[in-house]
Amino acid sequence: xxxxxxxxxxxxxxxxxxxxxxxxxxxxxxxxxxxxxxxxxxxxxxxxxxxxxxxxxxxxxxxxxxxxxxxxxxxxxxxxxxxxxxxxxxxxxxxxxxxxxxxxxxxxxxxxxxxxxxxxxxxxxxxxxxxxxxxxxxxxxxxxxxxxxxxxxxxxxxxxxxxxxxxxxxxxxxxxxxxxxxxxxxxxxxxxxxxxxxxxxxxxxxxxxxxxxxxxxxxxxxxxxxxxxxxxxxxxxxxxxxxxxxxxxxxxxxxxxxxxxxxxxxxxxxxxxxxxxxxxxxxxxxxxxxxxxxxxxxxxxxxxxxxxxxxxxxxxxxxxxxxxxxxxxxxxxxxxxxxxxxxxxxxxxxxxxxxxxxxxxxxxxxxxxxxxxxxxxxxxxxxxxxxxxxxxxxxxxxxxxxxxxxxxxxxxxxxxxxxxxxxxxxxxxxxxxxxxxxxxxxxxxxxxxxxx
Amino acid sequence: xxxxxxxxxxxxxxxxxxxxxxxxxxxxxxxxxxxxxxxxxxxxxxxxxxxxxxxxxxxxxxxxxxxxxxxxxxxxxxxxxxxxxxxxxxxxxxxxxxxxxxxxxxxxxxxxxxxxxxxxxxxxxxxxxxxxxxxxxxxxxxxxxxxxxxxxxxxxxxxxxxxxxxxxxxxxxxxxxxxxxxxxxxxxxxxxxxxxxxxxxxxxxxxxxxxxxxxxxxxxxxxxxxxxxxxxxxxxxxxxxxxxxxxxxxxxxxxxxxxxxxxxxxxxxxxxxxxxxxxxxxxxxxxxxxxxxxxxxxxxxxxxxxxxxxxxxxxxxxxxxxxxxxxxxxxxxxxxxxxxxxxxxxxxxxxxxxxxxxxxxxxxxxxxxxxxxxxxxxxxxxxxxxxxxxxxxxxxxxxxxxxxxxxxxxxxxxxxxxxxxxxxxxxxxxxxxxxxxxxxxxxxxxxxxxxx
Numbered sequence: 001x002x003x004x005x006x007x008x009x010x011x012x013x014x015x016x017x018x019x020x021x022x023x024x025x026x027x028x029x030x031x032x033x034x035x036x037x038x039x040x041x042x043x044x045x046x047x048x049x050x051x052x053x054x055x056x057x058x059x060x061x062x063x064x065x066x067x068x069x070x071x072x073x074x075x076x077x078x079x080x081x082x083x084x085x086x087x088x089x090x091x092x093x094x095x096x097x098x099x100x101x102x103x104x105x106x107x108x109x110x111x112x113x114x115x116x117x118x119x120x121x122x123x124x125x126x127x128x129x130x131x132x133x134x135x136x137x138x139x140x141x142x143x144x145x146x147x148x149x150x151x152x153x154x155x156x157x158x159x160x161x162x163x164x165x166x167x168x169x170x171x172x173x174x175x176x177x178x179x180x181x182x183x184x185x186x187x188x189x190x191x192x193x194x195x196x197x198x199x200x201x202x203x204x205x206x207x208x209x210x211x212x213x214x215x216x217x218x219x220x221x222x223x224x225x226x227x228x229x230x231x232x233x234x235x236x237x238x239x240x241x242x243x244x245x246x247x248x249x250x251x252x253x254x255x256x257x258x259x260x261x262x263x264x265x266x267x268x269x270x271x272x273x274x275x276x277x278x279x280x281x282x283x284x285x286x287x288x289x290x291x292x293x294x295x296x297x298x299x300x301x302x303x304x305x306x307x308x309x310x311x312x313x314x315x316x317x318x319x320x321x322x323x324x325x326x327x328x329x330x331x332x333x334x335x336x337x338x339x340x341x342x343x344x345x346x347x348x349x350x351x352x353x354x355x356x357x358x359x360x361x362x363x364x365x366x367x368x369x370x371x372x373x374x375x376x377x378x379x380x381x382x383x384x385x386x387x388x389x390x391x392x393x394x395x396x397x398x399x400x401x402x403x404x405x406x407x408x409x410x411x412x413x414x415x416x417x418x419x420x421x422x423x424x425x426x427x428x429x430x431x432x433x434x435x436x437x438x439x440x441x442x443x444x445x446x447x448x449x450x451x452x
Numbered sequence: 453x454x455x456x457x458x459x460x461x462x463x464x465x466x467x468x469x470x471x472x473x474x475x476x477x478x479x480x481x482x483x484x485x486x487x488x489x490x491x492x493x494x495x496x497x498x499x500x501x502x503x504x505x506x507x508x509x510x511x512x513x514x515x516x517x518x519x520x521x522x523x524x525x526x527x528x529x530x531x532x533x534x535x536x537x538x539x540x541x542x543x544x545x546x547x548x549x550x551x552x553x554x555x556x557x558x559x560x561x562x563x564x565x566x567x568x569x570x571x572x573x574x575x576x577x578x579x580x581x582x583x584x585x586x587x588x589x590x591x592x593x594x595x596x597x598x599x600x601x602x603x604x605x606x607x608x609x610x611x612x613x614x615x616x617x618x619x620x621x622x623x624x625x626x627x628x629x630x631x632x633x634x635x636x637x638x639x640x641x642x643x644x645x646x647x648x649x650x651x652x653x654x655x656x657x658x659x660x661x662x663x664x665x666x667x668x669x670x671x672x673x674x675x676x677x678x679x680x681x682x683x684x685x686x687x688x689x690x691x692x693x694x695x696x697x698x699x700x701x702x703x704x705x706x707x708x709x710x711x712x713x714x715x716x717x718x719x720x721x722x723x724x725x726x727x728x729x730x731x732x733x734x735x736x737x738x739x740x741x742x743x744x745x746x747x748x749x750x751x752x753x754x755x756x757x758x759x760x761x762x763x764x765x766x767x768x769x770x771x772x773x774x775x776x777x778x779x780x781x782x783x784x785x786x787x788x789x790x791x792x793x794x795x796x797x798x799x800x801x802x803x804x805x806x807x808x809x810x811x812x813x814x815x816x817x818x819x820x821x822x823x824x825x826x827x828x829x830x831x832x833x834x835x836x837x838x839x840x841x842x843x844x845x846x847x848x849x850x851x852x853x854x855x856x857x858x859x860x861x862x863x864x865x866x867x868x869x870x871x872x873x874x875x876x877x878x879x880x881x882x883x884x885x886x887x888x889x890x891x892x893x894x895x896x897x898x899x900x901x902x903x904x
Contacts, residue, residue: 032873033852033873036873088875088878091875091876091877092869092873092874092875092878095866095869095870095875095876096870096873099870210794210796213796214795214796293852293855293856294851294852294855295848295851295852295855339795340792340793340794340795340800340803340804340807340814341792341793341794341795342662342792342793342794343666343791343792343793343816343817344662344665344666348792349816351792352792352814352816355792355807355814356813356814356815356816356820361808362792362804362807362808362814363808364795364801364804364808365795368808396747399746399747400485400745400746400747403745403746403747404745414547417544417547418547418548418551421484421485421488421544421548422544423540423543423544423547424543424547425540425543426540426544
């Protein structure tokens with residue numbers, strides 16, 4: 001790492017790259033753990049560059065002095081935040097400062113065919129903004145450019161050149177950043193388009209055959225209805241959902257807990273390649289090379305919930321990551337659906353819990369999911385056509401007379417009326433109606449049911 | 453029939469039994485079809501005896517004259533009802549008048565070990581009163597006396613003797629009616645006790661193995677929790693529910709669409725006998741001997757919904773009788789539950805529809821059903837204990853440090869803090885905590901995960 005152009009102590013980019021928000025956000029995506037609320041609030045208040053400059057200064061001179069130096073220079077002097085919260089955060093970040101190297105991360109992304117996308121850039125998933133201070137600093141996106149990595153890189157080269165000259169670090173990393181910037185706009189557009197009409201299908205890794213079958217069917221149906229399937233790329237329900245989407249040639253988005261260049265789980269490596277080559281995207285908030293950890297998985301769930309238009313839990317144990325995704329979605333006021341299953345299957349216990357608590361709507365097919373996501377307001381889930389039955393559409397009186405009719409030896413109108421509990425007049429008109437309908441016939445004794 | 457003491461034209465009992473409401477209600481239960489709102493309103497307004505006297509008079513002299521004769525004699529002269537509604541109803545009833553013979557029906561009930569129970573008598577299921585004008589005129593009850601038919605008849609003989617002397621028809625039918633009255637109080641008490649803590653489990657005749665298994669398990673669990681299982685005695689879910697209750701020695705109530713002396717369906721005849729001999733009850737609103745018809749099945753569903761404290765649909769097609777029972781229960785503001793099932797099973801489509809429409813609560817076991825029925829406010833359905841996992845109960849910081857710990861070669865505290873994204877101080881205290889918990893150990897290089 002010390003050999004790469006981006007190496008060396010923090011002051012380097014604190015000095016000349018303070019205005020490059022994109023680079024600073026790339027740095028923050030490495031410096032702070034996903035969902036770090038202090039970092040998010042700081043970046044929201046001062047901007048990524050300024051808050052990044054604050055860290056090394058705070059480490060050296062203390063928070064107050066650093067604040068004065070950095071924020072004092074800013075319009076509308078903010079008071080330094082009180083309490084130990086920020087000081088501890090700074091201490092936390094300081095430990096990583098030396099290792100953070102946005103250039104190296106951007107280079108790694110580039111060679112992995114990925115781009116770094118920041119808020120406000122064309123196609124940034126606006127849903128993520130609902131996360132407030134917990135929103136990601138940026139997204140590392142692989143694919144999602146429609147034409148795949150190669151194509152976007154080329155188009156990127158053309159479009160990106162102009163922009164990059166304004167960057168303070170075009171000097172030593174121009175070529176790379178040209179492409180990454182140009183490509184980024186590309187990937188961004190692709191990702192935004194994918195997520196515009198999207199549904200997250202999530203569930204347990206320990207899925208049943210039933211659950212995986214339902215996930216595949218729902219994903220396929222969603223793609224047919226023009227929606228994009230979002231999931232976490234895990235074994236079980238996640239993988240089944242991605243596969244179901246791919247099977248229908250749909251673009252699907254995989255939100256990873258680790259770097260986009262790491263195939264985790266390894267067994268889904270080929271699946272992930274297919275996602276990219278099929279116009280889908282692999283997305284992460286941590287830079288390339290980073291490992292997925294338990295806390296990153298939990299934080300990743302908030303991204304799934306925020307990025308997709310609705311979240312559907314296909315199969316989930318009482319306690320599971322899918323449940324946390326559902327609760328994130330509920331907190332974000334996103335529609336949440338749950339697929340019922342056998343009450344004898346613990347793999348559905350979480351879904352039933354959501355239904356029972358009223359935090360999820362019961363969904364059983366793709367049409368109901370589209371309906372849930374409000375993606376097809378007009379084409380609501382239609383009721384399965386009930387099979388026609390003998391005497392359907394008859395008024396109550398006529399159907400009661402029909403009930404009263406003997407199958408073998410006919411009965412007189414008066415007897416029928418008495419048996420059916422209707423008046424003579426009602427019985428007569430009902431019998432006329434039934435005769436027209438070819439349901440009854442006369443015999444020497446009276447009326448009887450026809451051809452039963 | 454013409455040979456029985458109760459035979460002959462209507463005027464007989466219109467003459468001397470006009471004050472015997474019980475007898476008149478027995479007559480009405482034969483004269484009007486279940487749920488006949490006009491009959492219900494008339495009986496509610498004039499009483500069973502007076503409205504019964506009205507019918508033959510109205511047939512002979514017209515409604516106005518009959519009304520004057522009957523109601524004019526009553527305190528607080530009601531105006532005759534306008535419109536053809538009552539006139540047509542009278543015409544309807546007139547056709548059955550000659551066949552109606554309450555004595556014969558009471559005798560048939562008696563020989564079938566059944567009693568006739570009317571509103572207000574000890575143990576009348578008060579829930580039925582919520583049906584208003586659609587409430588049954590009375591119930592023909594077999595069993596439900598705790599000790600079964602035999603015992604109740606004996607005790608009935610003793611207790612009934614006094615009451616019957618006041619009856620205007622003790623003369624020719626005294627012996628029979630003694631028993632039927634006495635036994636009735638008995639059976640009533642038993643039925644009321646059974647239904648006081650009851651849940652209806654209903655569902656399709658065309659049930660799946662899954663549905664029947666769930667019905668049996670729920671019924672058994674409800675009996676263990678001290679509740680009585682109510683159902684319709686049909687094949688499939690109904691029968692499974694009754695069996696599940698009987699398997700735990702519980703009393704269960706079968707609400708039949710036909711007479712209590714007819715085993716319908718025939719294949720459940722032995723089941724019905726077991727219900728009676730186990731302290732349960734067979735109940736119908738039509739007199740003995742009557743056939744179940746389609747409209748009587750539909751009306752029977754309203755009785756199930758009204759008699760039970762809550763209704764749970766175990767398995768039901770999109771369109772089915774169980775769905776009508778659920779809707780009756782919802783209209784009566786009774787709690788409604790639905791058991792989820794595989795979305796691939798049409799037998800669960802109705803349950804999922806109820807969940808989706810929000811007209812039912814998702815229930816997956818007996819505890820949740822008891823909770824739904826409000827039968828055990830304190831002992832609420834408890835969450836299945838989630839399996840303990842490594843690092844459970846740790847604070848976020850400690851668990852992140854745990855995540856960052858290497859499995860083989862140990863790592864230094866600072867490196868761990870940086871990897872976990874926590875401060876040095878946080879890492880130190882977390883490591884101390886984890887060491888106490890026996891989760892980590894020191895080696896020459898630093899800290900590592902213990903025995904993983």
